[in-house]
Amino acid sequence: MSEAAIDINAIERELRQMWQEQATHPDAGGQAVIRALTLNLIVRAPDDGWAEQALAVAPALTAQHPNRTVIVIDRPGPATELQANAQALCTLANAGRTQVCGEQVTISARGAPAGQLASLVLPLLVPDLPVVLWAPGPQPFAQPLVQRLYRLCDRLIVDSTTFADPLRELAELAAFEQTANGAPAVSDLGWTRLxxxxxxxxxxxxxxxxxxxxxxxxxxxxxxxxxxxxxxxxxxxxxxxxxxxxxxxxxxxxxxxxxxxxxxxxxxxxxxxxxxxxxxxxxxxxxxxxxxxxxxxxxxxxxxxxxxxxxxxxxxxxxxxxxxxxxxxxxxxxxxxxxxxxxxxxxxxxxxxxxxxxxxxxxxxxxxxxxxxxxxxxx
Structure with a gap:
């Protein structure tokens, strides 16, 4: 799907069709497949490198936390370009056991305003499930998309090991966490590594x-x-x-x-x-x-x-x-x-x-x- 304005309804139809096909035609091993979503995960990837990392870890996250992952590749550019695709993410299951699957939507953007990207992401969130925003890379709080989305999230995850200006960005992270006061809760993968x-x-x-x-x-x-x-x-x-x-x-x-x-x-x-x-x-x-x-x-x-x-x-x-x-x-x-x-x-x-x-x-x-x-x- 590639156009100036992505059709959110078309993405939802594509996902529904995938699940209907899975229900009608199980995989070659005869395993039953169920859709099980426990949270929404939004990933703001600042470039293709971060997007590749997000795509690589998505199956492992689905195995423990079946979710709908929305990956937004947010690149700068002189003109607005938008592409989107959707797919099911399934964990490998032993023979005879039910396969648990989540969903992944990837929005590839170049030069898109933050407001436009946010308006694409929000309708894709599954209602009544927690929303987690993962914003890897430097200066997460300076990113317009993060500024627009964090208030709607239950948790914001950053990684202080990727900060470009570590002292200044650590001070910003501390100020943000204190102001947020748990809404959203803040996680730092740098802290988790400790x-x-x-x-x-x-x-x-x-x-x-x-x-x-x-x-x-x-x-x-x-x-x-x-x-x-x-x-x-x-x-x-x-x-x-x-x-x-x-x-x-x-x-x-x-x-x-x-x-x-x-x-x-x-x-x-x-x-x-x-x-x-x-x-x-x-x-x-x-x-x-x-x-x-x-x-x-x-x-x-x-x-x-x-x-x-x-x-x-x-x-x-x-x-x-x-x-x-x-x-x-x-x-x-x-x-x-x-x-x-x-x-x-x-x-x-x-x-x-x-x-x-x-x-x-x-x-x-x-x-x-x-x-x-x-x-x-x-x-």
């Missing part, structure tokens, strides 16, 4: 002898893979998570960049001194050259208050694994090798699609990290 790092860090302090050191941390050093374009957002989100959980607060104006290293100071309650006493926590975030690594590469938490202790998580040369090491003064270091997940894009999205409401842990971490990013981005 799950293993947060779990390994928390596991140190599941051990009773180590727990007191958690409240005596004085120094944090985080190294992240520089790649082609340094992006410290994952490190800032990790700091935001730790600080928000432990009730640390940033020192006013104690944020800066020295060379390539981000330096931050936070205040924490002093242990065993008095309710008003505080100690400073210094945080250093710096890029390192690590071939084949994306995101965090190493983190170290150090306590020098009272008894010295250090807790380290570091990626090994064996892909998908990390070495964790706890060193307490006067005792032998305790080391182990742990699996650290590098989830595929489909796994990240499926994880976020399972969420039914605002992720308050993420919101608290993002609020603190966004405040730090805003100060760092100031000229």
């Amino acid at each position: 799950t293993s790092w947060r779990e390994l860090t928390a596991q140190f302090f599941d051990t009773r002898p180590f727990l007191p050191h958690l409240h005596r941390i004085d120094e944090i050093v985080i190294e992240y893979a520089a790649g082609n374009r340094p992006n410290p957002v994952a490190a800032l989100l990790f700091v935001g998570w730790l600080a928000s959980c432990l009730k640390w607060t940033p020192l006013e104006d104690a944020v800066g960049i020295e060379g390539e290293t981000i330096q931050i100071y936070l205040r924490r309650p002093a242990v065993g001194v008095g309710p008003a006493a505080i100690r400073l926590v210094s945080v250093a975030i710096r890029p390192v050259d690590r071939a084949g690594v994306e995101g965090l590469a190493r983190l170290a938490l150090r306590a020098v208050d009272n008894q010295q202790a250090e807790f380290v998580v570091e990626l090994t040369s064996d892909a998908g694994h990390a070495c964790t090491r706890a060193t307490i003064a006067g005792a032998h270091p305790i080391e182990r090798t742990a699996t650290i997940d590098r989830p595929a894009l489909a796994d990240l999205l499926n994880s976020e699609l399972r969420l039914l409401s605002r992720d308050r842990t993420f919101a608290a971490a993002l609020h603190l990290a966004g405040g730090l990013a805003r100060r760092l981005a100031l000229p």
Whole structure:
């Protein structure tokens, strides 16, 4: 279907016809096919590369969350060009089992105004089902189509690892999440990638002898893979998570960049001194050259208050694994090798699609990290 104005009714007729044919003529294996939709997923793809990724993960998303996916390839151009096609997406089922299918509509646009694209998307949404908008790529909040659609969505998914101006865009994301206040709920795939790092860090302090050191941390050093374009957002989100959980607060104006290293100071309650006493926590975030690594590469938490202790998580040369090491003064270091997940894009999205409401842990971490990013981005 290719014309200046896409016929939405024709797309719906095409989908109905596909289901009627499936009901009348099952596949060659004799498997029954059912249409099962649990949500609407809108994908705003800024170029063909992102569109290919969306098309590639769509079957895996349908397998866990049967849905109607509307992919909008939103390219700039001097003249308006629109194309659309529809298809069923079915998961492979074992012999004798029912095949569950979703639907996919792809709108390929060039030079189309955001209002026109939004008017095409809205009638394609299945009524009474949640609406999720996935907006990958840089500057998601600057995109006119995202600005028009997000108010109608239950969840907005972005990916901070793809930000072109990481500090500024992280600050924008934090401001958006706080203003939205869960309507829509906000997800960041960059945050989801931190799950293993947060779990390994928390596991140190599941051990009773180590727990007191958690409240005596004085120094944090985080190294992240520089790649082609340094992006410290994952490190800032990790700091935001730790600080928000432990009730640390940033020192006013104690944020800066020295060379390539981000330096931050936070205040924490002093242990065993008095309710008003505080100690400073210094945080250093710096890029390192690590071939084949994306995101965090190493983190170290150090306590020098009272008894010295250090807790380290570091990626090994064996892909998908990390070495964790706890060193307490006067005792032998305790080391182990742990699996650290590098989830595929489909796994990240499926994880976020399972969420039914605002992720308050993420919101608290993002609020603190966004405040730090805003100060760092100031000229």
